Amino acid sequence: MDLKQLYQDIILEHGKSPRNLGRCKDYSHEAKGYNPLCGDKVHVYLKLNNEKKVENLTFEGDGCAISLASASIMTELVKGKSSDEVKDIMNAFLNMIKNNSEIESSYLDDDQKTKLMSLSGVKQFPMRVKCATLSWHTLLSALERKKKDVNTEIID
C-alpha cells in the first residue's frame, strides 16, 4: 500500500479547497448522507432546470480528505448532465471503486475521467471506500427524492 496512491495531488487539492461548498440558492432537490462508522455527514443541494439537467450542485459537509475531495469532484463533473447521465457516471465511478480498473462512461471526457480516477487509491484501503462513495449515494438520493437519509451502512 502506498499513501501517495490514496492521497493523490488532485485529492489533496480538492480536500483543502472543496469546490461548490455551501447551500445553493433555489435548489430543487436535496438529501442528507451519513456514515455512522465515523460520523461523517454530507448534505447535497441540487438544482435541476426545466430540461431536467443539473444546473447547480453544491454540498455542505464535514469529513476526511477523501470524502471532501470526492464530493468536490462530483459537483464539478455532473453539472450540465441529465439525471440519467448522472446515474451513468455514478455507476461508472462505483464500478471503478469496486471492480474495474477504468471509468467507463461516455458522458465524461478524458480529463474528467482522470480526475475521477484520482480516487481509485481507496480500493487498497477497504475501510475508506465509503468515504469516497457517500456523497455519490447522497446525490442519487436527492435525484430520486428519497425521503430517507442515506446511511452508508444500509447501502450494498
Add this chain to the structure above:
Amino acid sequence: MNINEIKSQFPIFSKKINGKQLVYLDSSNSSQKPLSVINRLNDFYKNEFSNIGRSIHSLAVNATNKFEETRVGVKNFINAKFKEEIIFTKNATEAINLVATTFGQKYIKDGDEIIITELEHHSNYVPWNFLRENKKAIIKFAPINEDGDIVISKLQELITSKTKIIAVSHLSNVTGTIVPIKEIIEIARKKNVPVLVDGCQSVPHISVDVSDLDCDFYAFSGHKVYGPTGVGILYAKKKWLEKLPPYIGGGAMISEVKKDKITYAPLPEKYEAGTMPTAEVITFNESIKFIKSIGMDNLIKHEKEITNYALEKLKKINSLKIIGNPKNKAGVIAFTLKGVHPHDIATILDEDGVAIRAGHHCCQILHERLNLTATARASIGIYNTKEDIDILCKAIENCRKVLDLK
C-alpha cells in the same frame, strides 16, 4: 517490573504490520493477548473440551469446575462478596442490557427517571433508551464540563423522587476521565437510588473493589482485560439478582419445567441460559492471573508513566489538540489535528504500523457536547513503551506532510 519481558509475552508484537514494528495504541477498543491466555484457550479445546453443567462424565466435571474457578477468580479480582454475584454474559453491553431490561421490567413505569451522563458509551445509553421507548421513562444527562469531568453538583440536582437508577461510566473511553464513582454512589445511596457502573475501561487499568464502591451493578468485558472475546461480566448485588426477573430463557436457567409453570434456577444459573462461552470463560481466569503476575500497582504505575510521557510529547506537536483535561486521567488520549480529519490520521498512522482509532468511539453525545464530529484516539495498555509514543508522535508529524499542509 521489566516492560520488555512483559511485552515479549504478547506474540503479536513479533509480527510486522505494513512492514513495520506494531505500535498498538487501541487497547481501549480491545487489548492484545498474552501467550498464556492464547495457550489456555488452545489447551482447553485440545485436551479438556466439554460443555459444562449437568453431564456426569469426567470432562464435563472438569470443565464445570474450571468454569466456576473463573467465577471465583473474578469475584476475588473485583472483591465481590459472593461468587453468585458474578454473572457471565457475552460482553459488557449484554451485561448492561440485562440490567436495563430486567430492572426496567420490574421497577420502571411511565414518567420514571434514569440518570446517565454525557460521557457514556452508547452501550450505557441505548439499553436505557429502550425503556424510554417502551416504558415512557425519562433519561436525564448529567453534564460534563469542558475538561471532560462530570459536574457532580449538577448530577446531584437531577435526582428526584422519580429517579429509579443512575448508570455511569467509571472511566471515559474518550477523555480518559476517571470518574469519582464512589462520590456519586454515596450521593445516590443517600437518596436510595441504585447505581450501575460501566467498568469496561476501568477494570483493565485501575483497581476496582466493588465492595468498597458499594455499587449495585458493575459491568465489564473480558477482551479489554487481556482476555478472549465473548466474555462479559456483570457483578450485581445478590439482593438485586434475587429480585429481578430472568433475562434470557432456555436450558440451564430453569429449575423445573411443567406445562403450566416454570420455576427458575438459583443464582448464578438463573442468568446463564444455554451453552455459555465455556472455553473463553475458563480462559479468562488466565487473564486475571496475568494481571496478578504483574501486580495491579505495577501496572498502574507503568501506564501512568507512559500516559504522562505521551501527554507531554503530544502537547509539543503544533496544531494538535488533546480532548479534555480531566482532574484524574487514565491512558486514553483523544486528540484532533488542525486541518487533518481523524480518519486520515488513522490511515496515515497505520502505514507506519501505528494502530489507533478514529471516529466518535461510540460516544456521539460526548462529541456533540464538545462540538466535534470525530477524534483520533491513542489508548495505552500494559505493553506500551516510551518508544511506542515516540513512533506515534513522529507518525502524527508526518500526517501534515502526507496531506501537503504547511
